[in-house]
Amino acid sequence: MTHPRTSDWLSGGGLRPTRQRLALAALLVGDGQNRHVTAEWLFGAAAEAGEKVSLATVYNTLRAFCEAGLMNEVVVDGARSYFDTRMDDHPHFYWEDSHTLTDAPADDLTIASLPAAPEGMQISRVDVVIRLKRA
Amino acid sequence: MTHPRTSDWLSGGGLRPTRQRLALAALLVGDGQNRHVTAEWLFGAAAEAGEKVSLATVYNTLRAFCEAGLMNEVVVDGARSYFDTRMDDHPHFYWEDSHTLTDAPADDLTIASLPAAPEGMQISRVDVVIRLKRA
C-alpha cells in the first residue's frame, strides 16, 4: 500500500510523514501514475480505501503539497479546484460534460512563438487548456 | 454616455434594452475597448457612475451576455470569474499579484500543432493563459 515512492515523495517536499499524508500521497502517486484530482474526489478515495481523513485535512494537505512543489493547482472550472501530480508544463484536456481534467499529449503541442512578458514581469507558467465537448 | 454602439450590441444578442443592461453595456463596450471584468468590479463601476443596479442583476446580466454570445467567461482564478468582451480566441496575460486579466498580443502567439481531440470529442475552445509574476 505505502509504496516506497510515497514517503520519498513526501520527504522531497520537506513534509512530515503523518499517517494522513502517507495515505493521501499513496493515493496520488503510489502507483507512479499522474493524477488530476479534486479535493472531494481524494476525500472519497481515502474513505473508500478505509483511511480516516477529514475533508479539512484533505484541503490543507493538497495545499501543503502544492506549496512544497509536489503538485500544481490547475484552474479550469470556477466551481472547483483541480490538483495535478505532474509538475512539468504541459497541456490539458478539459472534458466539459464530465468536468474531468486529463493530460493532453505534450508532444503534439508546438508553440512556435509566445508573447513576451511585459516590462518588469516574467512568465510564471503558461496554461494551455483544450476544452472538449461531445462531437 | 449611451453610445449608439451600446444598444446595437445589446440587440445583436436579442436582449431587451433595459436601463440596467444599457448602463452595464455602456460600461463594458461603450468606448469600443475590450474589457476584462469581474462582477464585483462592474458592480462598483456602475455604482460609481451613479447607476443603480443590484449585484444579483450584474451577475444575471453578465451570464445573459455570455449566453447571448456577446461575451466570454475566462477562468483563471478559482476565487472569481472574469468576463471578456472580446469574442475571438486569443491568449491572455494573468497578473498574479494584482489578480488582473488582460489581452496578450494574439499575433505573437503561434501554435504550430495542437493535440487532436479524442475520439468522439471536438475542441470547443483552447484557452492560453500566460501567468505573470514580478520579475
Next chain:
DNA sequence: GTATATGCAAACCGTTTGCATGGCT
C-alpha cells in the same frame, strides 16, 4: 518538549435562486 498536523464545526465569500415587483413590447 516543542513545533506542527489533525479534526470538527463554524465562518467565509463569490455566486445563484425564489419570489414578489416593475418594465418592456
Next chain:
DNA sequence: AGCCATGCAAACGGTTTGCATATAC
C-alpha cells in the same frame, strides 16, 4: 396583456479557519 427583467435576501457549495487535541521530531 403577457413575458421577461429586476431587486432583495436567503440559500448554496466549495474552501478556509479557529481552536482544542494528537502526533512527529
